[in-house]
Amino acid sequence: MDTGYVLGFSDRTFADFFFEELNIDTSVSSLFDGRGTSKAKRLRSFIENAPASVVAKALRKLWEYRESMSWPSVGIRDNYFAVVAIFEGASDHIDSSAFEAFEPSQTLDELIAAIRRDLNAKKPEAGLDRLHTYCMKRFASLVRKHEGGECGENDALHARVGRYANCLPRSAISPKCRSA
Structure with missing residues (x-):
């Protein structure tokens, strides 16, 4: 998504995908606002603003769409679904990055x-x-x-x-x- 594109979607097919798969109208939903107008920025905004369960469902549907296009997925599938698991609350990962040495000791x-x-x-x-x-x-x-x-x-x-x-x-x- 670095270039602003998402899975080869046009603006219309991006909107169609979210409406057909999740019953979300991207043109009226504020979930897609705040980061910019590219599809990638709108998707990032959706991920930040939508309920975790809806994000997980969207990510799973996006993966299904990706697989239907027969794009190679070597080396990314496990990482992708580890992220999905975090949104689903099923991840065993506990983030410990907040613990920092605040003084030398x-x-x-x-x-x-x-x-x-x-x-x-x-x-x-x-x-x-x-x-x-x-x-x-x-x-x-x-x-x-x-x-x-x-x-x-x-x-x-x-x-x-x-x-x-x-x-x-x-x-x-x-x-x-x-x-x-």
Whole structure:
């Protein structure tokens, strides 16, 4: 889709495909708006905006269409359906990219490695205590950075989060949080 084309569709056949396969009128659905007018940009917008189950169905139908054209699929089918599985909620993959070393520390590096090992071993419950420790360290670091103070060793996680939230400018807090 790098060039803006999608499976050789014209604008009309792209619209026909979504209407016939998913009963979605691309000309009136806001799911296709926001990224541009090329078919690839409209499809990306659809993937970002549509419910996951609808995206999964569309991706499966697009694959069926692709196969009907007898295009080679060597090396891409497994990756493609791994993505479809994520939209279907059937993926075993747990994304651990949010865990990062926010300050230089060997123990922090070891903690992150242990969390990732637990997640990769499909044992998220085993990493729950480590996740709590990570959050304690993360919010203590944020308090040091934004408030200039230190957290007590016995401070609870919610207390650290509260101290950090109090450091944020009022404009950075969502209106829902401000009214609470």
